[in-house]
Amino acid sequence: xxxxxxxxxxxxxxxxxxxxxxxxxxxxxxxxxxxxxxxxxxxxxxxxxxxxxxxxxxxxxxxxxxxxxxxxxxxxxxxxxxxxxxxxxxxxxxxxxxxxxxxxxxxxxxxxxxxxxxxxxxxxxxxxxxxxxxxxxxxxxxxxxxxxxx
Amino acid sequence: xxxxxxxxxxxxxxxxxxxxxxxxxxxxxxxxxxxxxxxxxxxxxxxxxxxxxxxxxxxxxxxxxxxxxxxxxxxxxxxxxxxxxxxxxxxxxxxxxxxxxxxxxxxxxxxxxxxxxxxxxxxxxxxxxxxxxxxxxxxxxxxxxxxxxxxxxxxxxxxxxxxxxxxxxxxxxxxxxxxxxxxxxxxxxxxxxxxxxxxxxxxxxxxxxxxxxxxxxxxxxxxxxxxxxxxxxxxxxxxxxxxxxxxxxxxxxxxxxxxxxxxxxxxxxxxxxxxxxxxxxxxxxxxxxxxxxxxxxxxxx
Numbered sequence: 157x158x159x160x161x162x163x164x165x166x167x168x169x170x171x172x173x174x175x176x177x178x179x180x181x182x183x184x185x186x187x188x189x190x191x192x193x194x195x196x197x198x199x200x201x202x203x204x205x206x207x208x209x210x211x212x213x214x215x216x217x218x219x220x221x222x223x224x225x226x227x228x229x230x231x232x233x234x235x236x237x238x239x240x241x242x243x244x245x246x247x248x249x250x251x252x253x254x255x256x257x258x259x260x261x262x263x264x265x266x267x268x269x270x271x272x273x274x275x276x277x278x279x280x281x282x283x284x285x286x287x288x289x290x291x292x293x294x295x296x297x298x299x300x301x302x303x304x305x306x
Numbered sequence: 307x308x309x310x311x312x313x314x315x316x317x318x319x320x321x322x323x324x325x326x327x328x329x330x331x332x333x334x335x336x337x338x339x340x341x342x343x344x345x346x347x348x349x350x351x352x353x354x355x356x357x358x359x360x361x362x363x364x365x366x367x368x369x370x371x372x373x374x375x376x377x378x379x380x381x382x383x384x385x386x387x388x389x390x391x392x393x394x395x396x397x398x399x400x401x402x403x404x405x406x407x408x409x410x411x412x413x414x415x416x417x418x419x420x421x422x423x424x425x426x427x428x429x430x431x432x433x434x435x436x437x438x439x440x441x442x443x444x445x446x447x448x449x450x451x452x453x454x455x456x457x458x459x460x461x462x463x464x465x466x467x468x469x470x471x472x473x474x475x476x477x478x479x480x481x482x483x484x485x486x487x488x489x490x491x492x493x494x495x496x497x498x499x500x501x502x503x504x505x506x507x508x509x510x511x512x513x514x515x516x517x518x519x520x521x522x523x524x525x526x527x528x529x530x531x532x533x534x535x536x537x538x539x540x541x542x543x544x545x546x547x548x549x550x551x552x553x554x555x556x557x558x559x560x561x562x563x564x565x566x567x568x569x570x571x572x573x574x575x576x577x578x579x580x581x582x583x584x585x586x587x588x589x590x591x592x593x594x595x596x597x598x599x600x601x602x603x604x605x606x607x
Contacts, residue, residue: 176412176416177412180408180412184374184378187374194374195370198371211422213419
């Protein structure tokens, strides 16, 4: 269903609030059919919010977006798809290690998708977000050093 | 009283009280045209309920499950208040409930993120924008008319079918449409004062409600068109939909069968039409089919 909407009804995302409302419907469906998943999503959110300088916001295409300072770490749609942007090199490594799959829409980009389907996936999802967070933290620190030298 | 200091309880009470007041004031001032329910009453206001509730609950760090559960409860309260104070009918509320639940939950999650960030300027701007959309939508002109057409093939000549089209005895077949089965009135019988143009026609529904009609075209064996001159004051339809005209066309297929076409024209007073017209079309279609299937049974005897 999600795949069908993303592939064929992609234009709907331009309607204000449509993506958020669609995501709420997914949440309601999970609440009625697989309520445990909502608990797992909360665990992921709470863990990320424990890291320094992180925050959450609503993703423009629906779901929870995790941020480090003002940049996005990744976002979790309410059907359990976690999308994270890495460099293409890191993405390839994750694909080779079978820790993630190519993004469900932008296959050729640095975006990866990870499907949270069971409790074990929560740890893996957090590990992927942490990897991205650490990379952003490192980049920010290096940037800080360069600025200090200037 | 301690209960009024309980913020969880206030998260249910205050948003619903505000919503009821806004709708009440809106109707009292008769903004727009009488009886019209604008899209923002079903979209913006439920979303505001969710956002306001999230503000009351922001210190409790509610889990997603709890937030959804509370939002469902909030939706039920809003629906119950609409039933008690706004005189909405049960079927109407069943139709509207998916929108209410979806938008209250959306509002609650928007509110959760808004109040986590605690950016007062952004929050005030967003709520002001929603209120502005609501006011603009209330003042805007709302018109929507549609026609639904259905056809059935009957193994009989137009001459044999015609008298069953103009008037027919009680429909005895059981209902198959789910809304009729849960209490929505379905067409039962049609009577006519004379078989000519200008005659009065009555379409009687299962709960005794009567649509008064007047025949405006009486082209024997071909075309029966009638205007609805008076429709029942039922909360399910009052102010929500006006059925303006009905029509039966008979086309002789030349092989002993006839195509019977049923057309209805209506004006919708509830918005957004992308949602309500789906229901209006479905209901009108099932009214058509119940009558036309009955005409088919009578004519093929």
